[in-house]
Amino acid sequence: MGLSLHFVVDPQGWCCVGAIFFIWLYNTLFVPKLILFPRFEEGHISIAAIWAYYLTSIFCVISLLRASTADPGKLQDTPKIPLTEQELWELCNKCNMMRPKRSHHCSRCGHCVRRMDHHCPWINNCVGEDNHWLFLQLCFYTQLLSGYTLVLDFCHYYYFLPLKAINWDMFIFRHELALLRISTFMGIVMFGGMCSLFYTQIMGILTDTTTIEKMANCCDEISRARKPWQQTFSEVFGTRWKILWFIPFRRRQPLRVSYYFANHV
Ligand SMILES: [Zn+2]
Numbered sequence: 001m002g003l004s005l006h007f008v009v010d011p012q013g014w015c016c017v018g019a020i021f022f023i024w025l026y027n028t029l030f031v032p033k034l035i036l037f038p039r040f041e042e043g044h045i046s047i048a049a050i051w052a053y054y055l056t057s058i059f060c061v062i063s064l065l066r067a068s069t070a071d072p073g074k075l076q077d078t079p080k081i082p083l084t085e086q087e088l089w090e091l092c093n094k095c096n097m098m099r100p101k102r103s104h105h106c107s108r109c110g111h112c113v114r115r116m117d118h119h120c121p122w123i124n125n126c127v128g129e130d131n132h133w134l135f136l137q138l139c140f141y142t143q144l145l146s147g148y149t150l151v152l153d154f155c156h157y158y159y160f161l162p163l164k165a166i167n168w169d170m171f172i173f174r175h176e177l178a179l180l181r182i183s184t185f186m187g188i189v190m191f192g193g194m195c196s197l198f199y200t201q202i203m204g205i206l207t208d209t210t211t212i213e214k215m216a217n218c219c220d221e222i223s224r225a226r227k228p229w230q231q232t233f234s235e236v237f238g239t240r241w242k243i244l245w246f247i248p249f250r251r252r253q254p255l256r257v258s259y260y261f262a263n264h265v
């Protein structure tokens with residue numbers, strides 16, 4: 001494990017990651033330059049607001065990089081199947097490899113992934129057992145950053161602008177306003193999308209159902225016993241400090257026991 005990086009060769013995925021990175025860069029450059037620094041110089045906001053914005057922004061891009069490059073739970077070429085779990089493994093008919101139940105073969109990545117949730121083109125990686133929590137962290141920090149950006153854009157239009165006399169014909173002013181309107185549009189799209197995705201993901205974890213299982217409409221057929229939330233959280237966020245999964249730079253301690261028989265966390 002350690003620092004091993006996982007990199008999916010998929011030009012379409014690179015374009016999607018590039019688009020997300022562009023949105024991040026656009027807001028990280030223009031929001032401080034057009035709102036935070038000028039308002040700080042005028043004495044309307046404190047330095048803490050600037051630090052908070054940059055920290056949220058850094059945590060957001062780090063979680064994007066980690067989720068994109070983390071191994072989602074790729075099956076080893078010669079997996080060691082514990083004797084007690086042999087009936088819980090099955091053969092993948094696409095790559096002819098044994099895999100634990102709930103694994104899926106990702107046609108984009110070309111291999112099977114343990115407890116695969118879905119393939120996300122926006123991070124150009126599968127979301128599986130080992131990086132699901134990083135995907136959640138990305139959703140969390142993207143919500144924070146886009147929410148903060150929207151609050152700043154709103155304050156700029158309705159609070160800061162009326163405070164000063166403006167020459168409405170000034171080219172620079174109109175130019176800045178256009179840049180901030182684009183930022184507001186991006187903020188609304190990202191915040192709306194991330195809030196609904198985050199809610200769906202947390203509900204999926206609590207009910208122990210992956211996105212693939214939901215889409216296959218097989219929830220009613222799943223015969224697994226209902227697990228307590230502590231256990232489903234441990235499977236996704238790890239055994240140690242699972243409640244503090246959102247802390248940046250955290251490492252996950254995986255729960256390596258059979259999904260079906262695990263009864264401790
Ligand atoms: Zn496979």
Ligand SMILES: [Zn+2]
Pocket residue numbers: 106107108109110118119120125126127
């Ligand atoms: Zn994939």
